[in-house]
Amino acid sequence: MSEYNFAYLDEQTKRMIRRAILKGLAIPGYQVPFASREMPMPYGWGTGGVQVSAAALTPDDTLKVIDQGADDTTNAVSIRKFFQRTAGVATTEETEQASIIQTRHRIPEATLREDQILVYQVPIPEPLRFLEPRETETRKMHSLEEYGLMHVKLYEDISQHGQIATSYAYPVKVEGRYVMDPSPIPKFDNPKLEMAAIQLFGAGREQRIYAVPPYTQVVSLDFEDYPFEPTKADHACDLCAAADSYLDEVIMDDAGGRMFVCSDTDYCRSRRAAGHVGRLGTEAPLSTGPEAA
Amino acid sequence: MHPLLQVNNIRKMYGARIGCTDVSFDLFPGEVMGIVGESGSGKSTLLNCLAGHLDTDGGEVIFDTRDRGPVDTLTMSEPERRMLGRTDWAFVHQHARDGLRMSVSAGGNIGERLMAVGGRHYGDIRASAVDWLDRVEIEENRVDDRPSAFSGGMQQRLQIARNLVTGPRLVFMDEPTGGLDVSVQARLLDLLRGLVREMGLSAIIVTHDLAVVRLLADRLMVMKSGHVVETGLTDQVLDDPQHAYTQLLVSSVLQV
Amino acid sequence: MYVAVKGGERAIDNAHAWLAEERRGDTSVAELSLAQIREQLKLAVNRVMAEGSLFDPDLAALAIKQSRGDLIEAIFLIRAYRTTLPRFGHSHPVETADMACDRRVSATFKDVPGGQVLGPTFDYTHRLLDFKLAAEGDLPEAPTAAPRQEPTPHVTSFLRGEDIIQTEPHSDAAPKDITREPVAFPADRATRLQTLTRGDEGFLLGMAYSTQRGYARNHAFVGELRIGTVAVEMEIPELGFAIEIGEIELTECETVNQFKGSKTEPPQFTRGYGLVFGQTERKAIAMALVDRALRWRELGEDNVGAAAQDEEFVLSHCDNIQATGFLEHIKLPHYVDFQSELELVRKLRREAETSTAQEAAE
Numbered sequence: 001m002s003e004y005n006f007a008y009l010d011e012q013t014k015r016m017i018r019r020a021i022l023k024g025l026a027i028p029g030y031q032v033p034f035a036s037r038e039m040p041m042p043y044g045w046g047t048g049g050v051q052v053s054a055a056a057l058t059p060d061d062t063l064k065v066i067d068q069g070a071d072d073t074t075n076a077v078s079i080r081k082f083f084q085r086t087a088g089v090a091t092t093e094e095t096e097q098a099s100i101i102q103t104r105h106r107i108p109e110a111t112l113r114e115d116q117i118l119v120y121q122v123p124i125p126e127p128l129r130f131l132e133p134r135e136t137e138t139r140k141m142h143s144l145e146e147y148g149l150m151h152v153k154l155y156e157d158i159s160q161h162g163q164i165a166t167s168y169a170y171p172v173k174v175e176g177r178y179v180m181d182p183s184p185i186p187k188f189d190n191p192k193l194e195m196a197a198i199q200l201f202g203a204g205r206e207q208r209i210y211a212v213p214p215y216t217q218v219v220s221l222d223f224e225d226y227p228f229e230p231t232k233a234d235h236a237c238d239l240c241a242a243a244d245s246y247l248d249e250v251i252m253d254d255a256g257g258r259m260f261v262c263s264d265t266d267y268c269r270s271r272r273a274a275g276h277v278g279r280l281g282t283e284a285p286l287s288t289g290p291e292a293a
Numbered sequence: 294m295h296p297l298l299q300v301n302n303i304r305k306m307y308g309a310r311i312g313c314t315d316v317s318f319d320l321f322p323g324e325v326m327g328i329v330g331e332s333g334s335g336k337s338t339l340l341n342c343l344a345g346h347l348d349t350d351g352g353e354v355i356f357d358t359r360d361r362g363p364v365d366t367l368t369m370s371e372p373e374r375r376m377l378g379r380t381d382w383a384f385v386h387q388h389a390r391d392g393l394r395m396s397v398s399a400g401g402n403i404g405e406r407l408m409a410v411g412g413r414h415y416g417d418i419r420a421s422a423v424d425w426l427d428r429v430e431i432e433e434n435r436v437d438d439r440p441s442a443f444s445g446g447m448q449q450r451l452q453i454a455r456n457l458v459t460g461p462r463l464v465f466m467d468e469p470t471g472g473l474d475v476s477v478q479a480r481l482l483d484l485l486r487g488l489v490r491e492m493g494l495s496a497i498i499v500t501h502d503l504a505v506v507r508l509l510a511d512r513l514m515v516m517k518s519g520h521v522v523e524t525g526l527t528d529q530v531l532d533d534p535q536h537a538y539t540q541l542l543v544s545s546v547l548q549v
Numbered sequence: 550m551y552v553a554v555k556g557g558e559r560a561i562d563n564a565h566a567w568l569a570e571e572r573r574g575d576t577s578v579a580e581l582s583l584a585q586i587r588e589q590l591k592l593a594v595n596r597v598m599a600e601g602s603l604f605d606p607d608l609a610a611l612a613i614k615q616s617r618g619d620l621i622e623a624i625f626l627i628r629a630y631r632t633t634l635p636r637f638g639h640s641h642p643v644e645t646a647d648m649a650c651d652r653r654v655s656a657t658f659k660d661v662p663g664g665q666v667l668g669p670t671f672d673y674t675h676r677l678l679d680f681k682l683a684a685e686g687d688l689p690e691a692p693t694a695a696p697r698q699e700p701t702p703h704v705t706s707f708l709r710g711e712d713i714i715q716t717e718p719h720s721d722a723a724p725k726d727i728t729r730e731p732v733a734f735p736a737d738r739a740t741r742l743q744t745l746t747r748g749d750e751g752f753l754l755g756m757a758y759s760t761q762r763g764y765a766r767n768h769a770f771v772g773e774l775r776i777g778t779v780a781v782e783m784e785i786p787e788l789g790f791a792i793e794i795g796e797i798e799l800t801e802c803e804t805v806n807q808f809k810g811s812k813t814e815p816p817q818f819t820r821g822y823g824l825v826f827g828q829t830e831r832k833a834i835a836m837a838l839v840d841r842a843l844r845w846r847e848l849g850e851d852n853v854g855a856a857a858q859d860e861e862f863v864l865s866h867c868d869n870i871q872a873t874g875f876l877e878h879i880k881l882p883h884y885v886d887f888q889s890e891l892e893l894v895r896k897l898r899r900e901a902e903t904s905t906a907q908e909a910a911e
Contacts, residue, residue, distance in 0.1 A: 004633060013632075033731040038628035043874030045881065068885045075881050077557040105885045123878070134861055136734045144372045148379070148409025152394070152401050155408065158415055159400055159437050161897055167889035186889040205871045207731040223415040233892055249888055263885055 007054035007087040013037055017055035017209070021200055024211035029174030030142070031125050031208040039204065046079055046104060047204030049121035053083065053102045056117055056200065062090045064098035069106035069246065069263035076104070095266050105168075107189040109245045109267040112197035114214060120183040122203040125210065127171045127181040147179050150221060158226055167231070173219045174212060182218075188230045188246045193218040235260040239281035240271035295357055297322045297463060297495050298343075303352035305335075305342050311519035312338040316352070318514065318524065322462070325489060325496045327510030327527060329503065329542065335519035337467060340499045344384055344465045345374050356381075356463070379409045383456035387468040389448035392455070393440045399426065399451055400436040406459045425454040429484060446477035450484065457488065464496040470505055482508050503543065507531060515539045572617050586610035595798075595827025596620055600869065601627030602728070602747045604797045604826050621749075621869050628870050641791055643779040645801050645824070647700045650777035652828075655704045657770045657805055663701035668776060669828075704773040705803050705820060714805065714818040715848075734861050741843055741864060742836075746825055748867030750832045756857045756867075757838035765842045765855035769821060772805035776828050800825050802833040806841050808848065819848060839863060 005011065020034040039047040057063065063083055067076035071093040079102060080091050092098050095110045104121040112118060128138045131149050141147070150171060157165040170187035174180050182193055183201060193199070199212040212218060220228035236243040238259040245267055247260040259280055262268035272281060296319035305312035313335035320326050328336045341347040343354050345366060353365045359381065366374060378384070386392035393402055400422040404412070412418050423433050429450035431443075440448050449469065456464065469485065470478040486509055489496060498509060506513055506527055513530040515523040515538065523536040534540045573580065587594055587610040597609040601624045609627060616622035652668025655661050667673075708714035724739035732740055745753065760766055778798050782791040802823040809816055821841025823833035842857040844850075852858055866872065 008633070010633070010635065033733065035729050035731050037632045038625075038870065039632065040629040042625070042877060043871045044876075044878030045874060047874070068882050072557045073882050074557045074561060077561060081558070081561075104881075105883070123875070135865075136861065144375055146375065146409065148405055151408035151413070152397055152405050155404055155415065155418065156398060156401050159398055159419070162900060163897075165893060165897070167893040168886040184883075184886050186885055188889070205875055222413075223418075224413050225416045231889070231892060231896075233888065246885070247888070248884055249891065263888075 004086050006059070007057045007083065007089075008039075009037065009051065009054045014055040017051055020209040021052065021055065021211060024200070024209050025198070025213050027178075028212055028216050029172075029178030029180040029210060031210045033207055034209050036204045036207040041078065041082070043205035044123060045075060046102070046121040048202030048206075048209070049102050049104070049119050049204075050079060050082065050202075051204055052200050052202035052209060053100060053119045054087075056100055056119065057083070057087055057089060059087070059089065061099045062092050062097055063087075064092050064095065064101045064266075065103075066101065066106060066108070066264075066266075067104040068248070069108070070265040072265065093266055094270070095264075096270075105184050105186075106246070106263060107185055107192045107195075109242075109262070109264045110270075112195050114196045116197040118195075118197050118199045120185075120199065120201045122181070122183045122201045122206075122208070124169075125181055125201065125203040125206050125208040127169075127179050142178060145177070147173075150179055151223075154221060154223065154226075158223070164222065164226060164228075170228075171221050173221060175217050176219075179221070180210065180212075180218075186232070186246055187220070187228070188232045190218075190220045190228070191230055233260055236278060237262045237268060237271075238278045240268045240276045241278040241281070242268070242271055242276070294321055295363070296320060297324075297357050298497075299353070299355040299363070300343065301353040301355070303339065303342055303354070304350045305338055305347060306350050311335070313342070313516070313519040316521055318521075320463075320495055320497065322495055323493045324512065325494075325498065325510045327506030327513045328497065328499045328516060329501065329506055329513065330516035331501060331542075333518075334516040336499045336516045338519075339516070340465055340467055340497065343497065344382070345378070346384075379406050380459055381462045383459075383461040383464045385452055385456055385464065385466040385469050387471045389440070389445070389452045392452040393448060395441050396439065398437045398439055399431070399443075402440065402451060402455045403458050406455065410459060421458060425458050426451075428488070429454045430480075444477075446473055446481060449473060449481060453485070453488070457492065457494075460492070462495060464494055466496060466498040466500075468500050468502075469498065470500070470502060478502075485509060503531065515542065572615070581614060583607060583610040583614060586613050592828060593618075593620060593623075595829050596750060596832070597623045597627055599826040599829050599832065600624045600747050600749065601631065603627050603631045621873050625870050625873070638783060638786075640794070641782045641784065643781060643797075643799070645775070645779060645799065646703055646706075648775055648777040648779045648799070648801070649696065650701055650775050652776040652830075653701060653773070654775075655771070655773045657704060657772050658707075661704055661707070663697065701775070703803065705805065708772075708805065708818060712817075714820065715808070715814075717820070732864060734864075735846075736860060736864060738840075738844070738847075741860065742822065742824070742840060744864045744867060745823075745836045745839060748836075749869035749872070750829070750835070752867045752869070752872075753832060753835040753839055756842075756863060757835035759855065760838050760842045760857045765845070765853055765858045767819075767821075767838075767841050768807045769804035769838050769841060770806070771834060772803045772820070774800070774802045774830060774834065776800045776830065798827050800827065800829050800833040802830070802837045804834075804837040804841060814849075819844070 017034060020032045023032045024030065036048065036051060039050055041047060041050065065076045065080040067073040070076065083089055084091060095101065095108045099115065100117045100119060101108065102119040126138050128141055128150065131153055132138050154164050168186045169181055169184040170190055172180050172182055172190060172193060182190060193212060194217065196214050198214055201210045222228040233247045233249060235247060237245060237247060239261050242262055245262045245264060248263045250259050250261060252259055298320040301317050303316040304314045316339055328339065330336045338347065342349045349367060354367050355363045356366050357363050366377065400419055403422040403425050404418040407418050407421060423436055426433060426436060431447055431450060440451055443451060470481055473481065482505060489509065498505065500506060510527045513525060513527045514521050515530065515536065517538045523530060523539045530539060531543055534543045587606045590613065593613055594606050594609040597612055597620055598604050598606065601609065608630065612623035612626040615626060650666055652670060653663060653666045655665065705714055727740060727743045732744060778796045780793045781795050781797055783794050784791045804821040806819045806821060808819045821837035823836030823840065825833045825836065839857055843860055843863060845852055845858050856862055
């Protein structure tokens with residue numbers, strides 16, 4: 001696709017996005033408005049993440065794209081293909097090999113490094129949105145640090161359900177200042193938000209970019225007597241026997257038979273390659289390359 | 294003793310019409326000031342100016358803050374004013390639904406101010422909520438019900454609990470008994486009088502109902518057409534009104 | 550041995566191949582040309598240009614063909630293409646008073662200088678299916694008159710002369726560009742109008758209709774509706790003066806609305822304004838009504854809580870490309886979120902059952 005600029009967006013637009021990213025990194029957790037462009041994929045399908053990745057990519061980068069933790073889900077395939085065509089960058093399914101990872105709904109299980117960037121696709125960047133629909137009001141609440149309402153929501157959860165009934169997109173406070181939506185990752189992933197890699201969040205439709213710099217404090221909101229609890233299915237992976245990874249539940253047959261497998265497909269693959277075998281698993285093939293399309 | 298609140302020359306215009314003008318008074322700790330007058334006399338405008346809900350066209354509202362001493366709240370930064378609004382100040386609206394979150398449980402409504410100032414222990418917050426429900430005579434087992442399931446009088450009592458839970462030093466009340474049945478009004482007044490005495494609250498109460506000020510207010514200000522026409526101790530003003538308008542008001546000739 | 554679903558890439562490629570086949574349909578039927586779409590489905594082309602924010606009938610025709618007639622999909626193609634175009638500069642404001650009008654009607658005066666010109670309108674056609682169109686055939690030529698040479702003054706300019714309609718403040722300030730700066734609230738009128746002109750026709754129609762039915766009623770008369778072509782002029786830095794770079798077709802609607810007057814203003818009429826690419830009159834009228842409803846604050850009117858008065862509500866939800874993307878994204882896999890909800894609900898149910906069992910035992 002030589003008729004398009006490197007990574008689709010023109011250089012002016014990429015500079016504008018980079019300025020927003022830098023501002024976001026300077027004010028961790030603050031939502032920076034940016035003039036989101038219309039991308040050739042629908043709003044809500046990762047246009048924010050794609051624009052952030054496009055602005056961050058260099059020709060030497062190696063890109064990994066995951067959706068629900070997996071490299072082979074259709075939208076991940078589609079976005080990876082988009083950058084192969086418009087930027088010609090190397091791609092990988094191995095977390096270890098990637099310099100930029102675009103993700104939807106998961107943080108990889110493997111510990112990320114300082115030389116890696118994790119780009120999140122964000123549908124609704126405003127953590128207060130479902131408590132207060134008005135942008136004018138929520139911006140004021142952030143600027144004045146009026147976050148009492150967020151705890152009222154958690155209070156109501158406990159009074160009704162006996163526990164905090166938020167299981168994904170669990171709100172966090174960044175560096176003691178801004179309350180932030182970590183995108184719809186399961187709350188199991190929240191503790192990983194304090195990491196060595198740069199984390200960038202892009203919301204295309206809502207025209208916001210925000211960021212968490214390396215080693216930034218990220219605290220999940222809770223009560224002293226009802227502390228935050230990262231949870232997952234109480235099983236081990238049926239393929240690789242991992243007991244520490246987030247699991248997908250797969251319905252196996254009409255009788256309702258189920259199995260649990262790692263949602264992070266690369267993590268599962270590398271564990272099987274290292275010889276771990278789960279309840280229903282056999283040893284994995286040695287090849288790790290992506291399938292020929 | 295320092296005044297808790299010093300009001301100097303407050304003025305508010307609506308175009309060419311006077312909202313209120315030349316209003317000055319001091320309020321001392323533990324004192325309750327009543328502001329009476331008919332509809333359109335400027336009493337609600339004045340209250341909203343004092344509480345920072347309306348911009349003024351002149352004057353000062355100096356509050357004796359805990360950390361900085363006397364500060365003009367009209368020129369205070371917004372974060373500071375909002376902080377005051379959820380700690381040392383409270384505002385009781387005439388209509389409870391303006392002062393409550395109708396989709397949040399009674400416990401959540403009372404707990405909000407505690408959480409806004411950093412309360413992070415669910416058990417403690419809930420215990421305070423239950424304690425306050427008791428103090429405003431609402432049964433403990435209603436703690437998880439939403440205010441929409443409450444009667445008008447209960448909603449008003451819940452609003453008062455929600456406001457007083459952080460132990461404010463100054464309470465603004467706008468017709469707190471307006472819109473309630475007479476029997477319900479009496480019970481609410483009784484409750485308010487108890488709380489004001491017990492907590493040593495300072496308050497500014499706007500009402501058109503002389504019975505309310507007779508029972509609650511130490512001092513009285515009578516307003517007409519945006520001006521204060523008479524001030525004094527409540528008994529003095531009500532029993533020996535000097536201004537013709539006050540005389541009219543007291544003799545109940547005026548249907549207000 | 551369980552094997553996780555793979556082959557996303559092949560599935561996508563195959564789906565696209567099938568789509569292409571469906572797009573073409575029965576190959577024994579002649580293929581549609583872009584010229585046919587551009588000439589014979591002109592109103593569809595206009596809508597795609599207007600909401601795609603790009604005046605190019607040929608590209609719009611291509612987008613309609615590619616999208617199989619799904620106009621929102623076609624608008625989406627145009628918007629995405631538009632992103633890649635370099636920006637050379639901006640034109641002078643177009644002068645709609647100089648429009649070469651194909652159609653120009655006023656509902657407020659029986660006759661006005663410049664006349665009432667019906668133009669190519671569906672109005673007054675009886676909506677009966679015309680089976681003659683099913684058979685192909687030549688048309689008799691429509692009668693023509695000599696085009697009017699002099700400018701056609703705006704109807705509202707006559708009301709201005711009498712000082713009976715509100716004066717719009719003049720400004721030479723460059724308006725904000727919503728494609729270059731994110732919309733912030735409260736938004737100024739230029740920002741609102743830009744957002745409305747590329748907003749979804751159906752959404753604006755519904756909003757405008759709601760004002761007519763009493764949700765922020767402002768009783769609009771169509772002061773004037775005009776459709777025609779205007780010249781686009783642009784300053785060329787190398788030349789130092791403006792030259793005409795082309796012509797575009799526009800629909801402009803100005804409504805004349807009631808206004809009771811306020812403490813500072815005597816009673817007078819106010820306006821709502823709609824300006825849209827191409828012949829798009831339903832959209833232009835709807836836009837004018839919604840514009841007027843959104844002006845309650847500057848005109849000192851009450852906010853009656855109607856949806857059409859709510860700037861954040863209207864502007865945040867009128868863009869069909871944003872709306873359709875977000876609506877349809879719920880088709881994407883959400884099984885990670887769903888899994889966490891599944892576990893939570895199971896846990897809550899377990900706890901509820903345990904406590905019921907305990908109560909029963911006690």
